[in-house]
Amino acid sequence: MIYDIIIVGGGPSGLTAAIYAARAGRIVLVLEKESFGGQIVYSPIVDNYPACPHISGADLANKMVTQAMDAGAECMSAEVTGIFHAESETFTIQTDMGNYESKALILATGARHRELGLPNEKDLVGNGVSYCAVCDGAFYNDKKVIVIGGGNSALTTALFLADRCKEVTVVHCLQNFQAENTLVEYAKAKANINLVLNKKANRFCDNNGVLESIDFVDNESGKLENFVTDGVFVCIGQQPQSDPFALLGITDDLGYYDADETTITHISGLFVAGDGRAKNIRQLTTAIADGATAGLAASEYTAK
Template structure:
């Protein structure tokens, strides 16, 4: 029997494991792919307080080592569900085994929606990024592109315009889906250019991004834009399908849990990017992990009295 079962071995999940283990609880982290989550793809992490610069993989390795040294256990398995049993026990079901737990923390994160064009996967981390606030400072004084038409893309463009010499905002439609209150200030910026009715056909470059091949949807012509960075903001996909009958989700599939990380199911908590929230950064993932673990510990203590 585990005190805290954590589904997901990213930043939020491993932080929860550290806090749970330090509270003297028996903790299990179940991860389907690889420990560390999305941050492992970042060549440099320079926005985490107290760490001037570190690779994402090193950051993740340090988190995992810290959790395991404190006694957290790990399993590499695919979670298929959670069921409740008598006395409030939550059983985490995987493709191979079952793990009874007093509490569960869902920390499955998100995946960024990709464009699916040639060069995207090969150049991820070498000019292709899915997080402007994480990587924008590396492109100071350079020409970059933001791909997308929603609020995130517009906010990314505004952020990057403070660093970059030129920001192209590429959108496949005539008008942006994002709020006009975000569009108007961008129109006034001399270093921001809208490229509308255009789709990305290829991200070009040998070792690093050096250009985009675009297609004009109206003229049906292809053209190129020279850029050194591409920030893709076409949506995030939460990994919560398996929990849709267990906890309440919003229309986009994110778990409904406030800053206390409490879900609609007693004894089940949500931490990190998988829950509905405004800011998704390393710092907010670690904060969620700590909050969820302490909430789980408090829940266990209340159930025992």
């Protein structure tokens, strides 16, 4: 079977593309390797999505998936490992569940957490080091934790953890937080959140493979300071999930898909949407805007 449109990635941008394309009468398949809903599944509360104030990310994601399926899109769990297109009018999408074929393709593969790059970081994941408070926060009930980072996701994570942990210390390597002011103010108002600026993580100290403390370097004095902790949540930004598609030659130096708001790439029939696209603002609203544009553009392409 040849699908009209295959969408790689079942996050907000991919699901929105699916809703628009299915409603335009196209035969649509969405392939998702982890959780349908994408990154937003990990957000306890979303407060900036119009008409749905104070909704959990998981609830919002469920609504999007249901809407895409109700519109007629097929949603399948599979990891896409490569794309073949050379001298062909269709795209062959290689996955861990077999190959699929489509006339148009939308890459909506988003982004994921960035690592600090400290020597034993990978070894300590699950033993004190985490990147997802919603996934691992429950392991730290009534404990002391550190959140590393200073953007929206770091402050959101700190607020989430403050409701269950005894003490949350947010440590940021710059002199100011990059997060929205309201989030910083919420964090300041919480009695069990400490905000620390201008210190850079230098070393994870462990005892038999379990994190015990973290050495930070103070940017001004250059001195090492040791913070004892039960766990650390690393929230220092994201990297695009475009590696399997590098050979298509549609990414910039940072690995983001190189396309403007039209979502059109230099490969005919190939569109890109969401946080994986090179742009300034990566939010739900910008992801779904891309999804709508790509869904309609791919629908128009397949009508030709």
